[in-house]
Amino acid sequence: xxxxxxNGQERAVDAPPLTPLSTVLRERLxxxxxxxxxxxxxxxxxxxxxxxxxxxxxxxxLAHVEGRSVRTVESLADGDGLSPLQAAMQANxxxxxxxxxxxxxxxxxxxxxxxxxxxxxxxxxxLVGNICRCTGYEQIVEAALAAGEExx
Amino acid sequence: MNANVVFAESTEDAVERxxxxxxxxxxxxxxxxxxxxxxxxxxHPPLYVSLDRIPGLREVAIDGATIRIGAGATHAxxxxxxxxxxxxxxxxxxxxxxxxxxxRAHATVGGAVATAAFxxxxxxxxxxxxxxxxxxxxxxxxxxxxxxxxxxxxxxxVTGVTATxxxxxxxxxxxxxKAGDYPVAIASVAEGxxxxxxxxxxxxxxxxRWRTVETGDPVAAARAHAGELTPRDGIExxxxxxxxxxxxxxxxxxxxxx
Numbered sequence: 078x079x080x081x082x083x084n085g086q087e088r089a090v091d092a093p094p095l096t097p098l099s100t101v102l103r104e105r106l107x108x109x110x111x112x113x114x115x116x117x118x119x120x121x122x123x124x125x126x127x128x129x130x131x132x133x134x135x136x137x138x139l140a141h142v143e144g145r146s147v148r149t150v151e152s153l154a155d156g157d158g159l160s161p162l163q164a165a166m167q168a169n170x171x172x173x174x175x176x177x178x179x180x181x182x183x184x185x186x187x188x189x190x191x192x193x194x195x196x197x198x199x200x201x202x203x204l205v206g207n208i209c210r211c212t213g214y215e216q217i218v219e220a221a222l223a224a225g226e227e228x229x
Numbered sequence: 230m231n232a233n234v235v236f237a238e239s240t241e242d243a244v245e246r247x248x249x250x251x252x253x254x255x256x257x258x259x260x261x262x263x264x265x266x267x268x269x270x271x272x273h274p275p276l277y278v279s280l281d282r283i284p285g286l287r288e289v290a291i292d293g294a295t296i297r298i299g300a301g302a303t304h305a306x307x308x309x310x311x312x313x314x315x316x317x318x319x320x321x322x323x324x325x326x327x328x329x330x331x332x333r334a335h336a337t338v339g340g341a342v343a344t345a346a347f348x349x350x351x352x353x354x355x356x357x358x359x360x361x362x363x364x365x366x367x368x369x370x371x372x373x374x375x376x377x378x379x380x381x382x383x384x385x386x387v388t389g390v391t392a393t394x395x396x397x398x399x400x401x402x403x404x405x406x407k408a409g410d411y412p413v414a415i416a417s418v419a420e421g422x423x424x425x426x427x428x429x430x431x432x433x434x435x436x437x438r439w440r441t442v443e444t445g446d447p448v449a450a451a452r453a454h455a456g457e458l459t460p461r462d463g464i465e466x467x468x469x470x471x472x473x474x475x476x477x478x479x480x481x482x483x484x485x486x487x
Binding site for chain 1: 279
């Protein structure tokens with residue numbers, strides 16, 4: 078059994094140590110908000126936070142999260158209350174097909190935790206590893222800038 | 230996916246476990262290459278010795294004229310540590326622009342130099358241009374090996390990389406899009422006391438120094454001696470294209486260094 082924290086809860090999973098964290102989250106813990114697309118660390122759909130840092134969970138072996146803290150997109154909203162970032166996405170019509178979106182939110186959540194009011198360059202840099210096939214980056218960037226301006 | 234993973238407590242512990250496992254074991258660092266083994270059709274060995282919990286393996290230190298990087302330092306850590314060191318701009322840019330932020334936060338320099346099968350590494354040509362030395366530990370002790378001569382062998386562990394800080398350096402890479410792509414070609418240059426050093430990556434199966442173009446007019450030499458190269462075809466570009474863009478990339482690197 079490999080024990081770690083997911084969204085504030087202690088979890089333990091019995092799976093081979095090289096099982097991708099993304100597989101553990103989706104298929105063992107049923108946290109299907111984390112999406113899997115390329116499975117090679119290229120697209121960013123599976124981005125979660127490991128000890129508050131963005132990680133492509135398809136490339137993180139289960140063994141390497143033992144004792145660590147993992148946050149997924151499911152942790153952002155508090156019941157029906159969206160996080161300021163999520164609310165800004167909704168207000169800016171940024172949500173499109175939704176495949177890239179959980180990863181986008183986690184990359185930006187980490188950025189906003191580190192830089193509360195980032196500029197456009199910082200937002201675009203943070204999203205380099207999140208590929209949106211709808212190419213709808215403009216509203217996402219606008220929303221992230223708006224979220225950065227909200228009092229937190 | 231059924232390989233076992235054990236955690237080494239120290240480099241000595243890791244080396245002992247790797248020596249005991251022989252060809253059945255391999256080190257596991259940032260995992261970004263090893264986790265994709267199934268996609269490449271590569272088989273995992275029965276045992277990985279994870280370096281994830283070894284303290285002190287991640288230090289990046291510039292001590293006078295020498296830079297030392299612990300094997301566990303990630304691309305992100307190297308980029309952060311070198312941000313204020315213009316002489317090492319080549320290595321900085323290689324670390325800061327490789328792959329994407331999440332991969333840079335995990336992929337290590339030890340993994341980059343030990344993964345001979347990866348043609349498109351950014352750190353390796355940047356370190357070749359610095360004429361870097363690799364520290365390799367075995368149960369018999371540690372030895373220093375020129376990066377050019379490094380051959381990862383069972384039972385051995387890369388523990389660090391050392392280089393003399395150059396006068397100046399630069400790193401040019403061509404990606405067809407920007408985000409996350411493997412570069413089609415890389416030219417990394419540095420000027421040391423011994424003159425200009427040029428290394429290329431992503432063109433052939435393995436990054437290498439290209440000494441032919443280090444004297445005279447490097448760009449003209451790169452055009453004249455393209456036939457020396459054995460380019461690789463790949464999903465991003467055919468081999469001829471990688472060679473075709475190389476003189477221009479080399480010119481960009483030299484211009485960035487000037």
